[in-house]
Amino acid sequence: MNQPSSDRIRAHAIISGRVQGVGYRASTWDMAQLLKLSGWVRNLRDGRVEAVFEGTQAQIDEMLRWCHQGPPAAQVTAVDVNYETPEGLQGFEVISSVRW
Structure with a gap:
């Protein structure tokens, strides 16, 4: 039996x-x-990066830990997180346009 989606x-x-x-x-x-x-993930006009992640608490916790470091060339100074109601997104997308 599948786990209920409420765990996301x-x-x-x-x-x-x-x-x-x-x-x-x-x-x-x-x-x-x-x-x-x-x-999804995208650049913001002000030089920050915006991302939305949907998954289990454990998956999200691991992703947010990674966000604090990022790739080797990054220098992360802050990660501000708000928790929202999941939308049931499927897949992960890099959005190439900058949000104005």
Whole structure:
């Protein structure tokens, strides 16, 4: 029997620091695939990165731990997280356009 979908949570993260031009979005996609998370990641106009992750508490916790470090060239100064109601996203997407 499948687990109920109520075990899924959604984290909306804003990552600050040197996180653009260092492969942060591509590395986030890699880690999301490894952890089997759904959601998306994109650059913001102000130099931060925005991401949404949907999965279990354990998956989300691991992803957020990774976000605090990011890829080797990144210098993360803050990760601000809000928890929201999951939307049932499928797959993980890198959004290439900058949010204005």
